[in-house]
Amino acid sequence: MTKNLYIVTGTSKGLGRALVEMLVENPDNQVVGISRSAVSSGDNYQHVAIDLSNIQELVYALPEIMPKGNYDKVILINNAGWIGEICPMGKLDPLGIEAIHAINVVAPAVLMNAFVNTFKDVNATKIVVNISSGAARKAVDGWSGYCASKAALNQMTLVAEEESKLHGYGIRYFALSPGIVDTPMQENIRNASAEDFSQIKKFKAFKSENQLSTPEDTAKKLILLIENENKFQEVLQDVREF
Numbered sequence: 001m002t003k004n005l006y007i008v009t010g011t012s013k014g015l016g017r018a019l020v021e022m023l024v025e026n027p028d029n030q031v032v033g034i035s036r037s038a039v040s041s042g043d044n045y046q047h048v049a050i051d052l053s054n055i056q057e058l059v060y061a062l063p064e065i066m067p068k069g070n071y072d073k074v075i076l077i078n079n080a081g082w083i084g085e086i087c088p089m090g091k092l093d094p095l096g097i098e099a100i101h102a103i104n105v106v107a108p109a110v111l112m113n114a115f116v117n118t119f120k121d122v123n124a125t126k127i128v129v130n131i132s133s134g135a136a137r138k139a140v141d142g143w144s145g146y147c148a149s150k151a152a153l154n155q156m157t158l159v160a161e162e163e164s165k166l167h168g169y170g171i172r173y174f175a176l177s178p179g180i181v182d183t184p185m186q187e188n189i190r191n192a193s194a195e196d197f198s199q200i201k202k203f204k205a206f207k208s209e210n211q212l213s214t215p216e217d218t219a220k221k222l223i224l225l226i227e228n229e230n231k232f233q234e235v236l237q238d239v240r241e242f
């Protein structure tokens, strides 16, 4: 019988991909992964290929994403994220504005809502980790959707933790900033136009000066948080602090 259920979004590349590769090494783990590109990762990995900007598609797939059952651990990791179109207000595509909030805020909310509903009465270790960003607390030009959506994700996580305590759901919540990680998202940032993004040189230097963390090291820290949740009291966490 499967002991641990992990539901992870954004598993086709970057941090999510590195995380899944580590999780499937343990045969007690069953991993359900979500991204648009289909990927495989062994017998204990099941992929659900959907576009998280399409909320109806996500709602339809919920029974497959969140199988009911008795587990020792059930873990939801909202990792999928989009940096959005990198340009100032006035130049943004309105549909891109809708999409970034759907991917970075609405989809995690829908998954958290389903997670509470499905597992609140299950006697297991229950943890939700939302992958946030330092951008939640900064005003970065060209990133209005990204900064706003990660700030919303932090607040949503803080409220969910309060509700869990109030109603006795036994779910721990974290919003985790992963630091600056060498993934396709950073490549997208370096490919922005200098006219639309004043910090482009700084982000190019992070790469050329080898200041980026690897997805593997960051995934290890994420697993450390999950396996030692009792040692982490605050909801808002930053891997650079542990």
Ligand SMILES: NC(=O)c1ccc[n+]([C@@H]2O[C@H](COP(=O)([O-])OP(=O)(O)OC[C@H]3O[C@@H](n4cnc5c(N)ncnc54)[C@H](OP(=O)(O)O)[C@@H]3O)[C@@H](O)[C@H]2O)c1
Pocket: 009, 010, 011, 012, 013, 014, 015, 016, 034, 035, 036, 037, 038, 050, 051, 052, 053, 078, 079, 080, 081, 082, 083, 103, 131, 132, 133, 134, 177, 178, 179, 180, 181, 182, 183, 184, 185, 186
């Ligand atoms: N990299 C960094 O330096 C950094 C810094 C701070 C925070 N973060 C956060 O860390 C998380 C992981 O980032 P990353 O750098 O690994 O990003 P990434 O390399 O761009 O990978 C993003 C993942 O999310 C999936 N995804 C994106 N849009 C999707 C959609 N519409 N529907 C379904 N899946 C979608 C992608 O899969 P498909 O394209 O196949 O759909 C991919 O698997 C994100 O939440 C990001 O905001 C990253």
